[in-house]
Structures are given as structure tokens and as C-alpha cells.
Amino acid sequence: MTSVNLANDLKELLNGSNINTQLSVPQLVEAATSRGEAVLTREGAVKAETGKYTGRSPKDKYMVEEAISKDKIDWGSVNRPISSEIFENLYAKVLNHLKEKDALYVFKGFAGADPESRLAIQTINEYAWHNLFAHQLFIRPTAEELKAHEAEFTVVYAPTFHADPAVDGTDSETFIIVSMEKKIILIGGTEYAGEMKKSIFSIMNYILPEKGILPMHCSANVGKNDDVALFFGLSGTGKTTLSADEDRKLIGDDEHGWSDNGVFNIEGGCYAKTINLSRENEPQIFDAIRFGSVLENVVVDEDTRIPDYDDGSLTENTRAAYPIDAIDNIVIPSVAGHPKTIVFLTADAFGVLPPISKLTKEQAMYHFLSGYTSKLAGTERGVTSPEATFSTCFGSPFLPLHATVYAEMLGDKIDEHGADVYLVNTGWTGGVYGVGSRMKLSYTRTMVRAAIRGDLNGVEMEHESVFGLNMPKEIPDVPTEVLNPRNAWADKESYDQKAQELAKKFKDNFEKFGTVDAGISQKGGPTHN
Structure with missing residues (x-):
């Protein structure tokens, strides 16, 4: 034809x-x-089930x-x-x-x-x-x-x-x-x-x-002083949660472009995960689910039509789709200036990455190409212990071009606009998943807000030897023993072993990119600093 x-x-x-x-x-x-x-929920959202395919x-x-x-x-x-x-x-x-x-x-x-x-x-x-x-x-x-x-x-x-x-x-x-x-x-x-x-x-x-525009799988918000922040991260790292900040206006929660004019949202709505959703922890998302919103695979009581966000019996990947103007604290239209702060989020189930560290340009490009987080035991069939997973540029399934195209564009943007880049671990501290504990959201919010305000510029840093990362020694309202992940472990030898294990996974993954600029491969990754 x-x-x-x-x-x-x-x-x-x-x-x-x-x-x-x-x-x-x-x-x-x-x-x-x-x-x-x-069917309609009590709040007037449309609830549908997707059958065999829930992702x-x-x-x-x-x-x-x-x-x-x-x-x-x-x-x-x-x-x-x-x-x-x-x-x-x-x-x-x-x-x-x-x-x-x-x-x-x-x-x-x-x-x-x-x-x-x-x-x-x-x-x-x-x-x-x-x-x-x-x-x-x-x-x-x-x-x-x-x-x-x-x-x-x-x-x-x-x-x-x-x-x-x-x-x-x-x-x-x-x-x-x-x-x-x-x-x-x-x-x-x-x-x-x-x-x-x-x-x-x-x-x-x-x-x-x-067109010379960097597409990005990230959320973005902006403060009162037009200070734009980007949040990159795979599912479960807190990207949507951390970008929904009552003190800052949301530009968008998932997809953006970075042009010569600044940042713009690619979408007109949000597609948020709802498993374990509560008004207490995520009030903006919870209250956005109203008449005309779409709920995917959320279990709803047949009589009361009240959603049970804690029920993952259909899938852990329960979702809500709603227009961005269902959130009060937003930018209209969804455009803003150039980012001053870039945050890479990872949920490290190995418990060895610092809760926050400041990255050099080379480290930023390395971690952008790596796109690391963890799959947890029980979340997928056959996963019995934490598994490292890498998604190039935090969006591997959506990249038609070679990954280095996007990484080089990011590096150029960082240089041109002087953006500060931070790696933030929203995962585990004090031990691996099942032994340690999940990083408190309140601590993560405090650290991220400090980074965005510029409070971490010029503070005394401690060098982490395995991944070559620089960690702030003190952040107000965050316990100092949390800031250095090794100090949070009772068994230091076990920490060292797990850190080396994860570092090797980073290096093995990075080999798939073949020939990459020496500055990135030699200065950006583990044990090269």
C-alpha cells in the first residue's frame, strides 16, 4: 500500500x-x-483498569x-x-x-x-x-x-x-x-x-x-527569585514528590525541554504514581485527583467509591493523570528561565551513596549517562534482593538518539549557565535494604532546599573515596552522622564491601557507551578521582 x-x-x-x-x-x-x-470515584475521578498490561x-x-x-x-x-x-x-x-x-x-x-x-x-x-x-x-x-x-x-x-x-x-x-x-x-x-x-x-x-534543545525526563520548579531547579530520577526516587514544594511553583512533573530561552514543560498535565498516596505526605497530588482526573488500576470500593491507594493488588504501578492546573502552585504558561540547580535523584538500596553530594561537570555527565537507582526485592517477579538498575539519562526507553548526544548537550548547558549539580540519595542509610532504613523525607527536603537556596556553596566538604564524591560536613537540621553514609553503618567493613560492589556495577554499566570523552570516564566515575 x-x-x-x-x-x-x-x-x-x-x-x-x-x-x-x-x-x-x-x-x-x-x-x-x-x-x-x-467508573466514577467519590471525588469524580474516572477509574479504569488496563487488564493484562499495567505498564x-x-x-x-x-x-x-x-x-x-x-x-x-x-x-x-x-x-x-x-x-x-x-x-x-x-x-x-x-x-x-x-x-x-x-x-x-x-x-x-x-x-x-x-x-x-x-x-x-x-x-x-x-x-x-x-x-x-x-x-x-x-x-x-x-x-x-x-x-x-x-x-x-x-x-x-x-x-x-x-x-x-x-x-x-x-x-x-x-x-x-x-x-x-x-x-x-x-x-x-x-x-x-x-x-x-x-x-x-x-x-x-x-x-x-x-533544534538545539535538550529534552529531559525530569520535573522542574521555580522559586520567587526565578531560580529554576530540575529534578531527574527514575520511578520511586521521589522526583514528583520533591518537585511539589509549597514554597516553589511547579513548571512540570516529568518532561521538559531546555532551550536558549530557558526551560519549558512538554506536557499539560501530570502522571503521578499513587501507590501509598496520602494527603499527609503528598497533599498537592492527593488534592489534584478530582472530577475529570483519570485513575489507572487503583482499587476503588464498589459502594463508597473511595480509592484505596495502599492496595497494590492490581499493580504497584497505580497512576493518576490530571491537568497541571489541578495544582494551585504552578507556573502558567509552563515556561521559566535557565536552571540554577540540577538534582539527580537515586534510591540506593545498597545504602552506600551519600544523601547529598555536589558534582563536578564531569561527574554530572557520568551520573547522567548512568542514571542509577535500585530495584527492590518484591517489586518484580524474581527480584529477591536489591538490584542495581541503570537507565541512561534517567530515561533510556525514550531516547531515539545515542545517549552521548544528550549528555554532551547537558554538559554544554551546565557550562553556559553555571548550574550547580547535586546527587541525592533518597534510598537507604545505615545498611542495605532490609537492614538499614529509608532516608527520611524531611531530611531529603531540607538538603534539597539548602542546595537550591545556594546554602551549600562554599561549605566545608568531605571527600568520599570510592565514588569520588564531595559531601557537605554540616547541613542545619540534618544529623551529621547521616551525611557520610559510612558513618551511618555499624559494620564499616560491610559498608566498604557494598560500596565496592556498587562501584563495579557502575563501571561495568559504563562500558556499554564505548568511547566516551576521557574527562567523563576518567574524572566522573568511581575510583577515578
């Missing part, structure tokens, strides 16, 4: 009598509940091997190639599948709050609640913007279409396929709405560097 035919088929689909375009939140809530896709399916994600992009993409386990023929055949099947549905839902919006670099997108959804998710997560156009809106990328999402691997050339029934040439993201066989969000982010990670 030719590209012209595919384009015409898409136009035909969008002109169908079953198309519902740009419905309001109440209309989408009504559609989702009346069609049995979801992303990275092994079912592909990029079409096309002349326009094949020499730029970092092919491998993350960016898996698939032929144009397989894509076009599946695309045609999915469009035919959707044409038979009694209702489809279209959202038109943007990715990127900076008008100079934003991407016009549209999603075509089989489920009303998926369209509500897109409405809440992406940037909603004004009435005037909607009139002139022409989508540059289209998400075609058919959760009830399941591929036949033997016929369709996929590895399973599920597929997430990106065509840079056709400007299509094709999703099928999974009901997990987060696939839309992360596919668009992957597109931005391809497009923005060509």
Missing part, C-alpha cells in the same frame, strides 16, 4: 460519522462511564527503518527496527478495525509549552477514557489555536486490535510503532494509556536536539 493511500485512509477515518472531536471533560467522563469503560511494553516498541531517520537512530534493544512493509500492513488493518467502531474520539493539542518549538499532535482513540487521558496529559489548545491546528504527528490507538505475530511480524499481540516518515504512532493490543504519553516524549527526544 502506498503512502498516498495510507494518508487518504487516515483522512477517511477522521471524516467518519463515528468521530467525536475535541469533546469536553464532562462529555468524555459521560462517554467513558456510560460505555462501561470506567509500558518496551519489548513491543519499534521504530520503522526509514531513510529519513535510520542513520540517526541508536538502534538496539530500546530502538528496535521494523520494516515499512510490516508497519503499513498493520496500519491498514488498524484503520479498518477502527472504522467499524460505533464511536472514536479525537483530541487535538500540543507537546511543548514554548510556542517556538511545540509539536502539534492529535490522538485517535477507541476508548473515551484514553481520550480523556490525552486531554489531561497534553497541552490543550485555545479556541483560536484549535482553528489553525494541523497535526504534525498522529497517535492511532486501538487497544482491542491484537496483532497475530505469525502474520503481522510482531513479537506479540501488542505493538507500539513509530514512523518518523509517516509521522504516525501506531498502538495496539494494550490498554495502558501511558504508552501515548511516552511515545510522544520519544518523538520530542528525536526532534528537539535538531
Whole structure:
């Protein structure tokens, strides 16, 4: 099938009598509940379950091997190639599948709050609640913007279409396929709405560097003095929690770009983990879940319709999607100046990394490329003890280009704008997971706030020998014995053994980058300082 035919088929689909375009939140809530896709909670959030897939399916994600992009993409386990023929055949099947549905839902919006670099997108959804998710997560156009809106990328999402691997050339029934040439993201066989969000982010990670803009998997906030802070970290490290600070305004909680103008949010909403959520610990997130929000796989009492955020029986990856303006303390529009402070968050279950340390530029680039945190026992099948996990640039699954492209851009930005970079361990202290204790959130908040205020500039530092990190000797309201992780362990020999064990994992992981600037590999990592 030719590209012209595919384009015409898409136009035909969008002109169908079953198309519902740009419905309001109440209309989408009504559609989702009346069609049995979801139920309402007591607060009016839409609660849906995603069935078999309660998270992303990275092994079912592909990029079409096309002349326009094949020499730029970092092919491998993350960016898996698939032929144009397989894509076009599946695309045609999915469009035919959707044409038979009694209702489809279209959202038109943007990715990127900076008008100079934003991407016009549209999603075509089989489920009303998926369209509500897109409405809440992406940037909603004004009435005037909607009139002139022409989508540059289209998400075609058919959760009830399941591929036949033997016929369709996929590895399973599920597929997430990106065509840079056709400007299509094709999703099928999974009901997990987060696939839309992360596919668009992957597109931005391809497009923005060509414009000289660094795409970042991070949260961001800004203080009263226009002091912008970035928070990088993998799931469970506290990225969303720490960026939601009552004394600072939130720019965004997950995806940003850093241009010559400053930082901007790529999204128009937040996608927060809700496992063990409470108003006491995370009041901004808790209170943002209201009418029109989307809850994924959260257990809700059938009678009272009260969510039980402590119940992880469906999945530990329970989620809430809500528009960013559901939080009071935000920046509108979601743009700000250049960052003065960058925080890398890690939940170290080995308990050997300092709770906070200041990084050199080389160390910043090393730890950015490493993207370290820990998987904990019991969180995944087969994980019986803490496991080190590394996600390049704190967002490996979403990087179409080689990792060093992003790391070098970060290094240039640090140089140009003089940003201070800190590594913060929100994980364990006094021993490994199961022996030591989790770092108190109150201590972490105090340390991070001190870093952002600039209070740690010029303070006396203590050098940590295994990872070459510089740790503040004193921070007001934080016990001094916490600041040096070795001092927090009763058994110093066990600490030394675990520190060397983790250092080796860092070095082994870093070998995958091949030839990297000597300054990064020799000055940034363990035992090279």
C-alpha cells in the first residue's frame, strides 16, 4: 500500500460519522462511564483498569527503518527496527478495525509549552477514557489555536486490535510503532494509556536536539527569585514528590525541554504514581485527583467509591493523570528561565551513596549517562534482593538518539549557565535494604532546599573515596552522622564491601557507551578521582 493511500485512509477515518472531536471533560467522563469503560470515584475521578498490561511494553516498541531517520537512530534493544512493509500492513488493518467502531474520539493539542518549538499532535482513540487521558496529559489548545491546528504527528490507538505475530511480524499481540516518515504512532493490543504519553516524549527526544534543545525526563520548579531547579530520577526516587514544594511553583512533573530561552514543560498535565498516596505526605497530588482526573488500576470500593491507594493488588504501578492546573502552585504558561540547580535523584538500596553530594561537570555527565537507582526485592517477579538498575539519562526507553548526544548537550548547558549539580540519595542509610532504613523525607527536603537556596556553596566538604564524591560536613537540621553514609553503618567493613560492589556495577554499566570523552570516564566515575 502506498503512502498516498495510507494518508487518504487516515483522512477517511477522521471524516467518519463515528468521530467525536475535541469533546469536553464532562462529555468524555459521560462517554467513558456510560460505555462501561470506567467508573466514577467519590471525588469524580474516572477509574479504569488496563487488564493484562499495567505498564509500558518496551519489548513491543519499534521504530520503522526509514531513510529519513535510520542513520540517526541508536538502534538496539530500546530502538528496535521494523520494516515499512510490516508497519503499513498493520496500519491498514488498524484503520479498518477502527472504522467499524460505533464511536472514536479525537483530541487535538500540543507537546511543548514554548510556542517556538511545540509539536502539534492529535490522538485517535477507541476508548473515551484514553481520550480523556490525552486531554489531561497534553497541552490543550485555545479556541483560536484549535482553528489553525494541523497535526504534525498522529497517535492511532486501538487497544482491542491484537496483532497475530505469525502474520503481522510482531513479537506479540501488542505493538507500539513509530514512523518518523509517516509521522504516525501506531498502538495496539494494550490498554495502558501511558504508552501515548511516552511515545510522544520519544518523538520530542528525536526532534528537539535538531533544534538545539535538550529534552529531559525530569520535573522542574521555580522559586520567587526565578531560580529554576530540575529534578531527574527514575520511578520511586521521589522526583514528583520533591518537585511539589509549597514554597516553589511547579513548571512540570516529568518532561521538559531546555532551550536558549530557558526551560519549558512538554506536557499539560501530570502522571503521578499513587501507590501509598496520602494527603499527609503528598497533599498537592492527593488534592489534584478530582472530577475529570483519570485513575489507572487503583482499587476503588464498589459502594463508597473511595480509592484505596495502599492496595497494590492490581499493580504497584497505580497512576493518576490530571491537568497541571489541578495544582494551585504552578507556573502558567509552563515556561521559566535557565536552571540554577540540577538534582539527580537515586534510591540506593545498597545504602552506600551519600544523601547529598555536589558534582563536578564531569561527574554530572557520568551520573547522567548512568542514571542509577535500585530495584527492590518484591517489586518484580524474581527480584529477591536489591538490584542495581541503570537507565541512561534517567530515561533510556525514550531516547531515539545515542545517549552521548544528550549528555554532551547537558554538559554544554551546565557550562553556559553555571548550574550547580547535586546527587541525592533518597534510598537507604545505615545498611542495605532490609537492614538499614529509608532516608527520611524531611531530611531529603531540607538538603534539597539548602542546595537550591545556594546554602551549600562554599561549605566545608568531605571527600568520599570510592565514588569520588564531595559531601557537605554540616547541613542545619540534618544529623551529621547521616551525611557520610559510612558513618551511618555499624559494620564499616560491610559498608566498604557494598560500596565496592556498587562501584563495579557502575563501571561495568559504563562500558556499554564505548568511547566516551576521557574527562567523563576518567574524572566522573568511581575510583577515578
